[in-house]
Amino acid sequence: MTEPHNPPGGHPAGRWSDLERPPLGPRALRRGLILPGGLWTSLDVVEATGSTNTDLAARAAAGAAEGAVLVAEEQTAGRGRLDRRWSAPARSGIFFSVLLRPGPGVPAERLGWLPLLTGVAVATGLARAAGVDTSLKWPNDLLVTVDGEERKAGGILAERAGADAVVVGVGLNVSLRADELPVPTAGSLALANAVSLDRETLLRAVLRSLERWYGLWREAGGDPVASRLQETYAAGCATLGRRVRAELPGGRELVGEAVAVDGDGRLVVETDDGGRHPVGAGDIVHVRGA
Incomplete structure (x- = not known):
């Protein structure tokens, strides 16, 4: 259940009156995710921002x-790979970034596994x-099946933030209807007939899964074989x-x-x-298929 939410100043009440898309409850999320000895140390939910990755990278630079987890109800200038831009209706998806500092125990050349690890964590959650x-489309797309077709329902973007930090952002379409899709080939959990569209339930599951996979990977020194990340990614x-x-x-191509x-x-x-x-x-x- 989400917590009661007062409409913020400056916005018409109608913006927050869509009962099919209730706002997230940050206090409930913190209670369920920020635990002694756990990975998650803070969690903030903002109404809207340009990019949670950009905002969290600034926090990383400030120490x-x-x-740290930053969640946006609406992302107005979300960025994908190759600096592509995208946006979605308010509270129609899960848009968040996390700050990771793997430390000296993980060689720099293994940081490229972080977006793949996040994909595994999101899919399993x-x-x-x-x-x-x-399923996962290399390197960072999240695919669901809609009417027998693979559709992109989300994406992942990992970016270095200073010498020792990586910010990983996730965008996932949850309740988007067919007429709200940014392109006809996109998808959402709703269109894939998900059994739950409760964003708090989904966000908790994804962050707990990410905590587990990141812990295994870091304990293994970033080794994708010892942590079973490589085989799990390949399977999905x-x-x-x-x-x-x-x-x-x-401009080159390889087929x-x-x-x-x-x-x-x-x-x-x-x-x-x-x-x-x-x-x-x-x-x-x-x-084409195999």
Whole structure:
């Protein structure tokens, strides 16, 4: 249950009167997530902001502790990979960022696993809380099935914030209806027939799952094999086994079958001549099924 919420000054009451999309209750979220010895150390909910990643990166630069969580009811200038912009109706999804400081025990070259780890955490959390089978499109898209088709319902963006911090942002469409989708190929948990659209329940499940996976990964020194992150990601990755087109920096393209995710989190594409090429950056397009 969400807590009573008084309409903030400066906004018409109607903006907060949609009973299908009640506001989040930060006090209840803090009680359930900020626990002694746990990862999460603070949790703030703001009405609206341009980008939770940008805001939390500023807090990181000011010395914020690891485990800070910033949630926005509405994100007006959310950023995806390659600095793409997107927005969604207020309280129609889960938009949050977390501050992580893996420390000297995790080599810098393993930080590239953080967006993949977050994808695994979100997918496993949603499987429990929403009853939705969420698959992962390398490197950072969250896919659900709507009317037999794969649709993008969310995304992940990890950014370095100073020498020792990483801010990871997640955007997930929860209650968006078909007429509210930013593009016809997008999806939402509602359109995927989720058993729960309660955003507090979903957010708690996702953050608890993220705490668990991050703990396993950090205890293993960021090793994706020892933490079982690599095998779990591969098992849930919709890109593997598919014919793909990799649109690489500099306007280059690579077409072939996605055959593996290597130890650095890169997608390995096997071209028709048998060559194997690790892709660490770029857009991946699913050309057709395996």
